Amino acid sequence: MSNGICQSLWSPVRRLVKLKRVRHISTSLVHNETILVKNNNEFVTKVMNNDKPVIVNFHADWCEPCKILTPKLKEMIEPLNNLDLAVVDVEDNAELVHAFEVKAVPAVIAIRNGLIVDKFIGLVDTDMITNLIDRMSGNKKEGS
Numbered sequence: 285m286s287n288g289i290c291q292s293l294w295s296p297v298r299r300l301v302k303l304k305r306v307r308h309i310s311t312s313l314v315h316n317e318t319i320l321v322k323n324n325n326e327f328v329t330k331v332m333n334n335d336k337p338v339i340v341n342f343h344a345d346w347c348e349p350c351k352i353l354t355p356k357l358k359e360m361i362e363p364l365n366n367l368d369l370a371v372v373d374v375e376d377n378a379e380l381v382h383a384f385e386v387k388a389v390p391a392v393i394a395i396r397n398g399l400i401v402d403k404f405i406g407l408v409d410t411d412m413i414t415n416l417i418d419r420m421s422g423n424k425k426e427g428s
Contacts, residue, residue, distance in 0.1 A: 316362055319370040324379055331370045332398045337420040338368045342384070342391040344375055349407035350390045356410070357392070360417055367421040394420050 319330045319338070331338045341357055343350035354371060361369040374381050374389055384393060387405075394402040394416060402416055417423075 316365065316368055318358055318362065319368060321370050321372045321377065321380070323377070327370070327372070327377075327380055331368075331395060334368060334395075336366055336368050337394065337396040337401075338370050339416065339420060340370045340372060340384075340393045340395060342372045342374050342381065342386045342389055342393075344373065344389050347389045353390045353392075353407055356413065360413060364417070364421050367417065392416075396420065 319326075321327045321331065321340075331340060339357065339361060341350075341354055343354050357369055361367055372380055374386060380386075384391075384400075390407065391405045392403060393400050402419070404412065404416070
């Protein structure tokens with residue numbers, strides 16, 4: 285009888301564990317999560333030391349062009365499995381703003397293997413964003 289009680293108690297736990305595994309696997313296959321950078325250490329760990337290229341979006345909540353660019357970048361990058369997006373709020377990360385010499389927002393830098401390989405400032409057209417994403421994700425060669 286106690287064996288039946290143990291099985292009935294463990295059954296929901298097993299189902300929960302299976303659901304979590306399936307959910308974790310399915311979300312990681314569908315899209316990447318956007319890295320919301322909170323401090324310098326997190327930036328170094330999740331951006332500079334990332335195995336994948338990272339597009340870093342320096343933005344501010346009060347910036348109108350940022351309110352257009354940030355969702356567009358998320359929409360275009362999150363489905364890709366070979367490129368990450370990091371979002372840095374300039375109001376909360378003054379040291380990063382200074383280190384990367386961000387003078388205006390939005391400012392976007394592309395980092396591969398810990399090195400800046402491209403950048404742009406301001407709201408740019410979709411073709412420029414697409415070209416950057418293609419180059420960074422390996423869909424096009426650097427020179428094309």
